[in-house]
Amino acid sequence: MNDDLEAISSGPTSEFSATVYLDPRIFSREAVLKASYWASGAAYVRIPESHDGRFVVEVELKQKVPTLSDPKPISIQEFLKEFCNSLMDFELRRQIEAETSKVRELILAKAFSESGVLEDEPPGTFVDPVELQKPTSLVQIIAPSRPSNQ
Amino acid sequence: MARVFYPAENYVGTDTGYQLLPFRFIRLDDANELLVNEVGEYILAPTGTVASFVGKQLPRSSPLYSVLKSKHFLADSSSSPLLDILATKFRTKFDFIHGFTKLHIFVVTLRCDHSCHYCQVSRQTADKAAYDMSIQTAEKSIELMMMSPASHVTMELQGGEPLLAFDLIQLMVPLAKKRATAFKKSMDIVVTTNLANATDDMLRYFRDEGVMVSTSLDGPAFIHNANRPRPGNDSYELAVQNIERARNILGPQRVSALMTTTQLSLQHPTEIIDEYVRLGFHSVFLRPISPYGFAIKSAKKTGYRLKEFLQFYRIGLGHILNINRSGYSLAEVYAKILLTKILTPYGTGFVDLQSPAGAGINVLVYNYDGDVYATDESRMLAEMGDFSFRLGNVHQHSHKDIFTGDAFVKLMAASCNQALAGCSDCAFQSYCGSDPIFNHATQGDIFGHRPTSDFCRRNMTIIKELFAQILKHDSETMRIFWAWIQNSSLRQISEVGPA
Numbered sequence: 344m345n346d347d348l349e350a351i352s353s354g355p356t357s358e359f360s361a362t363v364y365l366d367p368r369i370f371s372r373e374a375v376l377k378a379s380y381w382a383s384g385a386a387y388v389r390i391p392e393s394h395d396g397r398f399v400v401e402v403e404l405k406q407k408v409p410t411l412s413d414p415k416p417i418s419i420q421e422f423l424k425e426f427c428n429s430l431m432d433f434e435l436r437r438q439i440e441a442e443t444s445k446v447r448e449l450i451l452a453k454a455f456s457e458s459g460v461l462e463d464e465p466p467g468t469f470v471d472p473v474e475l476q477k478p479t480s481l482v483q484i485i486a487p488s489r490p491s492n493q
Numbered sequence: 494m495a496r497v498f499y500p501a502e503n504y505v506g507t508d509t510g511y512q513l514l515p516f517r518f519i520r521l522d523d524a525n526e527l528l529v530n531e532v533g534e535y536i537l538a539p540t541g542t543v544a545s546f547v548g549k550q551l552p553r554s555s556p557l558y559s560v561l562k563s564k565h566f567l568a569d570s571s572s573s574p575l576l577d578i579l580a581t582k583f584r585t586k587f588d589f590i591h592g593f594t595k596l597h598i599f600v601v602t603l604r605c606d607h608s609c610h611y612c613q614v615s616r617q618t619a620d621k622a623a624y625d626m627s628i629q630t631a632e633k634s635i636e637l638m639m640m641s642p643a644s645h646v647t648m649e650l651q652g653g654e655p656l657l658a659f660d661l662i663q664l665m666v667p668l669a670k671k672r673a674t675a676f677k678k679s680m681d682i683v684v685t686t687n688l689a690n691a692t693d694d695m696l697r698y699f700r701d702e703g704v705m706v707s708t709s710l711d712g713p714a715f716i717h718n719a720n721r722p723r724p725g726n727d728s729y730e731l732a733v734q735n736i737e738r739a740r741n742i743l744g745p746q747r748v749s750a751l752m753t754t755t756q757l758s759l760q761h762p763t764e765i766i767d768e769y770v771r772l773g774f775h776s777v778f779l780r781p782i783s784p785y786g787f788a789i790k791s792a793k794k795t796g797y798r799l800k801e802f803l804q805f806y807r808i809g810l811g812h813i814l815n816i817n818r819s820g821y822s823l824a825e826v827y828a829k830i831l832l833t834k835i836l837t838p839y840g841t842g843f844v845d846l847q848s849p850a851g852a853g854i855n856v857l858v859y860n861y862d863g864d865v866y867a868t869d870e871s872r873m874l875a876e877m878g879d880f881s882f883r884l885g886n887v888h889q890h891s892h893k894d895i896f897t898g899d900a901f902v903k904l905m906a907a908s909c910n911q912a913l914a915g916c917s918d919c920a921f922q923s924y925c926g927s928d929p930i931f932n933h934a935t936q937g938d939i940f941g942h943r944p945t946s947d948f949c950r951r952n953m954t955i956i957k958e959l960f961a962q963i964l965k966h967d968s969e970t971m972r973i974f975w976a977w978i979q980n981s982s983l984r985q986i987s988e989v990g991p992a
Contacts, residue, residue: 377918380914380915380943380944381915381943381944382944383942383944384942384943384944384945385944412798412800428520431544432518432520433918435518435543435544435547436517436518436918438547439513439515439516439517439547442512442513443513443514443515443516444515446512446514446515446576447515447531449576450515450531450576450579450580450583451580451583453576453577453580454579454580454581454583454584454587
């Protein structure tokens with residue numbers, strides 16, 4: 344898998360750790376961070392500064408030996424396969440988000456605008472308590488007159 | 494000469510472009526992906542579908558294209574005005590927010606005759622003055638309940654064991670009804686009791702006042718009595734006798750039971766479920782123990798790992814489905830709540846599984862001493878010395894104070910799964926919820942860490958299990974699911990088409 348031309352190149356650095364290199368032309372920062380977040384359940388994750396423009400993700404498995412409660416801990420090879428799948432999924436999700444976020448905002452705005460919750464007048468009286476203390480002030484903010492049926 | 498139509502592709506427009514509409518997805522297994530749109534409608538599709546769909550490689554002539562279009566996953570030049578439809582569906586899904594707090598829990602006393610290992614708060618004492626709600630506190634609490642904008646509220650009287658404070662209940666019920674009439678609210682009243690001290694007079698009072706009874710039944714005698722010790726070790730026998738008596742006086746529909754799963758229960762899912770069937774119940778709630786209060790202190794007796802609970806749940810769900818297939822209607826309540834969200838346009842208002850979280854927004858707890866908590870679990874944390882979710886006190890704070898106070902505002906920051914790391918992209922977002930209080934109790938942080946969260950893993954696993962059932966395309970299973978959703982018996986549900 345250590346091929347610089349690949350979008351993802353990775354290799355175990357030990358039995359329990361690995362370094363993953365990612366082509367930024369294929370993977371966004373957002374996808375790398377989100378996949379790394381989910382990876383942080385099973386592994387310690389570091390994203391150090393990169394010197395060649397690629398994203399670098401260093402992972403180290405948290406559980407290294409079998410325990411009674413988890414007799415078959417994930418191997419680094421299995422972990423990397425899952426991580427690569429997760430990266431691709433999060434990149435797709437980013438594309439969906441980029442294309443649909445405006446529509447989503449419109450749907451939500453329309454849903455709430457027709458629910459009535461935005462149409463009530465805010466409670467209370469709109470006055471300026473500071474200015475009220477100065478009756479001789481040239482400018483005062485006073486409560487607007489309300490319709491008689493309210 | 495017969496006339497025939499050209500093949501369907503001849504009628505497809507020349508414009509092949511389409512626009513994605515908001516959706517989320519997850520790989521269910523090696524062969525299947527699940528796509529869920531903004532309003533909870535789903536499509537099960539073969540692995541690789543999302544990549545070709547997002548890459549705009551899906552031909553208009555494919556059957557999947559029509560499904561994606563009709564379920565609002567894509568729009569093209571011939572789409573009908575979709576914003577109105579999606580906005581309406583969105584409002585329907587979130588209708589549970591309308592009216593704000595609907596469930597109001599009153600802790601009328603902390604006294605109890607049981608000493609359950611998992612109970613957080615009960616006190617074995619005869620000192621009424623120390624642990625009963627005062628009349629003044631009850632009045633103030635009812636007044637606060639009436640400040641809720643909800644046109645319909647549920648008043649839940651619990652403890653401790655509330656029947657030990659029956660005289661107080663007799664004062665609170667008419668007062669609450671009088672105030673509800675004045676505020677033009679309708680109201681349900683529920684008493685949550687172990688029934689051990691229930692007399693016929695009490696049960697007749699509940700019948701006459703329209704009060705419903707919710708009791709505890711942890712399974713057959715060897716589980717129930719082990720979980721719920723009391724002097725005489727006869728909790729099970731009393732529960733069974735009194736459930737029958739309560740049904741006779743109140744009517745079977747007004748008596749329900751809840752179980753709590755302990756370490757002992759985990760070994761016996763089928764025996765617990767069979768006990769519910771034996772006693773004639775038509776629903777059982779396989780719910781995990783709350784990670785609060787004495788449940789943590791007595792973890793050796795009651796504690797268990799999530800993995801064991803999920804195994805218990807899986808076996809239990811399978812057993813319940815088989816019972817239904819044999820002709821007896823029995824719903825699993827957690828699955829029913831999730832299936833309602835998955836298969837219908839509606840939300841459920843179940844406070845432990847919604848976004849914004851139910852804490853405060855859908856439930857409020859008035860403790861015996863006048864303190865107001867966001868949830869019953871918040872009150873349990875307070876019993877352990879953690880007052881993070883104490884929202885105020887009925888004697889000191891107004892409704893506005895409580896809902897604009899620091900504790901509530903802080904809670905709200907972590908209440909929407911739409912804005913939580915790990916949840917914001919999750920395909921199950923519209924079926925799941927957020928639980929900042931659970932996060933706080935288990936991970937020390939109201940926002941929580943999804944990759945290691947038991948809340949996340951539990952719900953992910955159970956929702957995947959339900960989709961695995963749906964994927965089987967078994968019409969009998971789908972009939973059972975619809976019977977649960979519609980509170981109907983199987984006989985009332987006609988043939989159900991493929992999901």
